[in-house]
Amino acid sequence: MHLAMEQPLSRPASGYGEFRRGWQVVLASLLGIGLGLSPMPFYTLGMFAPHLAREFGWSMGQIMGGISVMTLMVLWAGPGVGILAERLGVRRVAMTSLVLFGFAFMSLGLSTGSLVQYYASWAAIAILGAGTLPITWTKAVNHWFDRRKGLALGLSLMGTGLFGVFSKPYVGWLIGYFGWRGAYVGLGLLPLLIALPVAWFLFRDTDEHPDAVVRTTTPGGLTLRQAFRDWRFWLLAIALVPISFALGGPVPNMEVILTSKGITADKVLALTPIIGLSALIGRIAGGWLLDRFWAPAVAFVILSLPGLSC
Incomplete structure (x- = not known):
């Protein structure tokens, strides 16, 4: 595998001019990421957990084990x-x-x-849905943007926050009218009815569109073997492990954590969308800051905030 060097074809006078040519890719990526494997299981499992426990007598540990199975399979599928x-x-x-x-x-x-069936479903979700992870969508965004790449990525990743805001009331409504089984169908329809049509018409990589800002056909960059020999690659890879644990722990368990402390279901439903709202704001602010300041410092500040709040 060869990691190609990104070269700008042209630089508009204002970096925001890139959005005139690349907004379609950002919009498609926002919906594709927001209705994909990255947010949907984490933001919704806590809503289903009490119903699964009552229906099958499973413990919360067994139910949340689905996330562990999914994560392990993503390590292989990614x-x-x-x-x-x-x-x-x-x-x-x-x-x-x-x-x-x-x-x-x-x-x-x-x-x-x-x-066994429950965990097999989670394994299938991970393997078949790995292509909806940000790795695919942001690859195209990276190619379309140069001067405003941070903001474009932030807007694209904002989809997780939007889903976090609207998923709780939506799932609550689905369960109330159609039961938890119908709610899973209602969630599964979202990528099919919303993200897929938008991606069909708007999502293109730079090698498929003549107006792209950045192309990847210029030789250069690092081969996969060279990347594996670079200490910076391993530093990033190792740092992502505890970050993933920190993010993956509280979010799907938040409903269980709050109800275990005596907070009513209505209040939980009102509180948990704040997680998505904060993620939404963080994506935009983080992307804007990345275009202007040293990226490691931005990451340190942003990652410190949820750590202090926990």
Whole structure:
């Protein structure tokens, strides 16, 4: 595999001029990420957990084990998706994965009480939905933007925050009217009915569009072997492990944590969307700051805030 060097074709007088040509990719990425594997399981499992516990007698540890299975499978599927995106193109990988992810997520509504089946569904969700992770969508965004890349990435990743804001009331409404099984179907339809059509019409990588700002056909950069020999690669890879644990722990368990302290379900439903709202603000502010200040310092400040709040 070869990591190509990104070279700007042209630089408009204002970096914001890049958005005139690349807003479609940002919008498609926002919806693709927001209705993909990255936020949907984490923001919704806490809503389903009490219903699964009552229906099947499972403990909270067994129910949340689905997230562990999904995470382990993503460790295997993520690099594979990266290879496919290089060979087949990010558009084809992302759109195929949106379809498969939607149906795989619906399969949780067919749970029979077998933990093996339940965990197998989570494994399928991870493998088939790995193409909806930010790795595919942001690859195209990186190619379309140069001077305002941080802001463009922040806007694209804002999809997770938007889903976090609206998912709780939406899931609560679905469960109230259709039960928890119907709610899984309602969630699985979101990537199929919203993200997929938008991606079909708007999502293109730079090699598929003549007006792209950045192309990746210029030789250069690092090969995969060279990247593995660079200490900076391993520093980033190792740092992402505790960050992932810190993010993946509180979010799906927040409903359980709050209700265990005697907070009523209505108040929990009102409080938990604040997580998505804060993520939304953080994405935009973080992207804006990355375009102007030293990225490690920005990351240190932003990551310190949730650490202090916990």
